[in-house]
Amino acid sequence: MIKLLIVDDEPIERDGMQAILQRAYNDFDIKQAKNGKIAIDLAASWKPDWIFMDIMMPGMTGLEAIEKIQQGNRDIQFIMVTAFDTFDYARQAIKLGVKNYLLKPSKAGEIVATVGKLLEQQAQKEQVSAAQHQQKEDFQKALAIVETDVVTQLLFDHVHDVHIELLVDMLEIPATAEKFVMTVLVPEGLGRLYPQVKEKIRQTENAWIGALYGCQLPIIVFRDKEKSFRSQAISLVKAILSISGSRQEGWFVGVGPVCESLEDIRNSYQKSLIATMDLSLPSRYRFSSDVPSLEKVGDAAFIKQQEKKLFDFIRLGEWESIDRLVTDLIRRFEQEGVNILWTQQRTLEFLWITARVMGEIGIDATIPITQFKPKTIDSCLWKRFKWLDG
Known part of the structure; x- marks a missing residue:
């Protein structure tokens, strides 16, 4: 119902106006005020939608009351009621945004017609507001699709007709120089919590x-220069895990390294996957830099290149190429006399990335694990054959 306040120092005028409106319309909740001060107090506590304001009242004029009421609420519609049809009153009322007025004494038909016009204006306003609200909702939904599409293209390098830079420009959250990837593992069956996780991330970080x-x-997270990398990441991890409450089984967050370009973002993503290899950690999160590494410094560039190839093969579904890549790697390690444990770790990392990315593109894959220490290169090959061929 529309809440309407009638302000007039004459009781007969107030009661007559209320009687006319109640006979003509059923959707009004009406209250009265006999002066401007009471009107100001009622406007603050009751919050009427419309106010019929008499202009000439003792103590405080209607125009003064309107000005004070508008300080606390600019949305109230005012109808000026006056016995003086003068330009001076009209000019002051216009300055205050009052667009409708009634001359006293008013006929019942004039009052009803004025209210009818106001109801029509309000209906049109509500239609415009509803359309704008719907447009805003549609735009936010479109932005959400664009955002997930940008992440998909950056992390999986999918080919789309729209260039990635054009999509990035559409997003409300701009990219910063430094960024890193976090991979959140959500327990099976709790996908319904995705909106809550997304909202929590929105509240915490860009x-x-x-x-x-x-x-x-x-998640591609943009660096906050006022925090250290680890403190920023841990803060976001805790915010995400807070959704799970005290039951954090199955929840885990892998944090990849910081990178400076969108072109390098896939490396951070791959490292975040590797950080999720051991789900038994009580902290429920791990930085990729904390994953024990036995690799030699000289092998870093080569391993990174092979990881990129692996990622591309998975994306394109070239399973035989994945098979050859992992096998060739193990054989190369054998020829170079590489430490057996290092070979096992690299083999597992490659199989782990394969399984994770396969899962993300909708292909069921068992996560490869190991419970033994290899003694020969052949045992690493056996592990690879057992998983890839299975």
């Missing part, structure tokens, strides 16, 4: 949030 693929949610 980030682009990807789609929930199976149980995995990739």
Whole structure:
């Protein structure tokens, strides 16, 4: 119902106006005020939609009351009621935004017609407001799709007709120089919590949030220069895990390294996947830099190149190429006399990335694990054959 306040120092005028409106319309909740001060107090506590304001009242004029009421509420519609049809009153009322007025004494038909016009204006306003609200909702939905599409393209290098830079320009959250990827593992069956996770991330950090693929949610987080990398990441991890409450089984967050370009973002994503290899950690999160590494400094560039090839093969579904890549790597390590444990770790990392990314593109894959220490290169090959061929 529309809440309407009638302000007039004459009781007969107030009662007559209320009687006319109640006979003509059923959707009004009407109250009265006999002066400007009472009107100001009622406007603050009751918050009427419309106010019929008499202009000439003792103590405080209607125009003065309107001005004070507008300080606390600019949305109230005022109808000026006056016995003086003068330009001076009209000019002051216009300055205050009053667009409708009634001359006293008013006929019942004039009052009803004025209210009818106001109701029509309000209906039109509500229609415009509803259309604008719908447009805003549609735009936000479109932005959410663009955001997940940007993350998908950056992390999986999918080919789209729209260039990535054009999509990035559409997003409300701009990219910063430094960024890193976090991969959130959400327990199976709790995908319904995706909106809550997304909202929690929005409240905590500037980030682009990807789609929930199976149980995995990739996030591109932009660096906050006022915090250290680890403190920023840990703060976001805690915010995400707070959604799970005291039951954090199955929840885990892998944090990749900081990178400076969108071109290098996939490396941070791959490292975030590697950080999720051991889900038994009580902290429920791990930085990729904390994953024990036995690799030699000279092998870093080569391993990174092979990881990129692996990622591309998975994306394109070239499973035989993945098979050859992992096998060739193990054989190369054998020829170079590489430490057996290092070979096992690299083999598992490559198989782990393969399984994770396969899951994200909708292909069921068992996560490769190991419970033994290899003694020969052949045992690493056996592990690879057992998983890839299975």
